[in-house]
Amino acid sequence: MTSFSLQHQALEPAWFAALDPRTRLLAALLFTLIALCLSALPPLLFMLVMALFMTLVLGCQWRLIIKRMLAFEGFMVLVLLFLPFTVAGEPWFTFAGMDASYQGLTQALVILLRGNAVVLALLALVGSMEPVKLGYALAGLGLPEKLVQLFMMTVRYIGVLFDEHQRLRTAMKARAFVAGSNWHTWRSYGHLLGMLLVRSMERAQRISGAMRCRGFNGKFHLLMPVQWCQRDTAALTIAVLLFLLPLEWQWWQYGF
Template structure:
């Protein structure tokens, strides 16, 4: 039975693992904002190269990175296929009587480069962070307490629900269930979702009772509050300056 995890493994340098988690989260936010402000191809290529450099320096495992990128690239393929034919502009080429505009192709490439750069940066900066540490970082940044609690509970029990789903699927296979395009298959999947929902509600009630027995009053107490140090300021400043370089290039080269 495979386990479910929201993070990917990485051989992080010691100095990076010792940073305040808010540093990594803020660096990811600044990188995303920089990518959203870019609209020229060469600065976006430079930003993508910077994201690739981050994944190398921070010890990300390329096998897992590529695996998680495949799902994103599936959506990007649709953008590349249809966007050039839906954006008005100077005709570039035609397929089956449909004309693709030069502006549409450029816009599709911009979206492709921007999306891949952001995804790689998020996987490098935040993807290897423990979910609990990410929750502490969100709380330290002043995110509403209810949202942080919801995130922490989701992280804690989404794996439990995934294991429950796997057990139900194993039970179906033990009864010689074979998926197909027929009424029996859809009815079986409906029963699977129904049983998963019922068991989730039962488990939620047991968890709620156990938390009340331990004195839970609706407030999560952080066991190890995050602390900001001078090295965090230095690393975040350096990261922001690096992320601003493609923006400066776009400004001086293209004037926007």
Template sequence: MGHFVSSGPKILISADTAQSTRTLDGLDPRSRVLAALCFAILTVSLNSFPVLILAFGVSVATLLATRLPIKATLLRMAAMDGFIIFMLALLPFTVPGQPLFFVFGFGFSLEGLLKAAEIGLTANAVILMLMVLVGTLEPVTLGHALHRLKTPETLVHLLMFTVRYISVLHQEYLRLRSAMKVRSFRLSNSIHTYRTIGYLVGMMLVRSIDRSERILAAMKCRGFTGTIPLLDTMRFTSCDGVFAVCALFVGTALFILEWKIGAAY
């Protein structure tokens, strides 16, 4: 068993817009993963509000430079914001500080608002950079890049198999839902609906276990020994060197600005 590393189908973009990522296709996948990881660590360590705005601007500039579909990328980032919006909305009411106004007796503090904005900027800057640099990699390519970066093989295999079989499980779910609709099942606020949804989830788990056993048997028949050999090689090129210099320059500039602004305060 082996895989070729290729540009392949993208995660965030469709085939008709695949040419928009040619700026990134010339880079070694390891360069993109390392750059995204270093940017995430640096951005999370920032505390100054102006520098965080600049870091978010760097992510937006990278998105524009790579000419990815802006609408699709921002919609996916908005889905992430949906998980933290409630936490950010509560911070102004829970962080001590000078209240600007009161809502049902709870003070809305300026310090809490600034803290919420800081967390929001940090999360969006990191996620946007990850989506641009890593999210456009083919799953197999990303898995092999992580393996070359000495990530534990178990985690790499989990990533690759999870990405591969999410669509399989989704198709299984659609077949079960179709069977339920044929039997005149309709969603409603009733005990019967809750019981039926529970049966659906249980059946999905049972079928997932059964399918995983069949997949494992098929892989063993094809000589799988716990490793997936790579039939192509990854090489750092001059483009990766230029990319590394640019990333180092941006990271150093953010670090110096953080140090100077932090010292000023």
């Protein structure tokens, strides 16, 4: 077992885990597209509430959700701080000779609600999916075979490279390396990246040779092809109807 994992563990309901992974990808894509089409605050707030509801219903672990959202909010704080000063409009307040506008504040709130809604929906619908199942879903949706193959190989060996990086770091600590703000530290990190690159290339060559010995001819065969059934059609239809509600609200209430 690798010490590196790409997905968080979720206590998914049985009905959700049994869905075709393409259903979850299509639902996530539809949610994202609709969120990008919204520009009014109330419909976007409704989308955010809907995303929060999905994280509750689909059994996501809130500790990991909050941890990942905090990393995202670090960028959103910069948007909230600087965007009001860069958009012209009705002055809100003045700071250091610069005017913050209400229009800039509105755009910042739109970006904040839209970004949080999309990230939460992706974590709920796709974040708990196993990487291999995600690769099968991408292949089932007709994405280029080379792209799917690259994704599957990356998922398989990124953990191996992470473990190799950990071994190199352990070797550095065994030689009494202590990171600091000096030339020795930067040179040591440069050597670390160089050795990681060299070992990655050597491992890739060994893997390529082993695959050729086993008859690999460039075609990636899926052992468990995905199958669409009636429950997937019903689930996707319900998702479409729910996700379209904020768009209809914006159309009828605001006319755009």
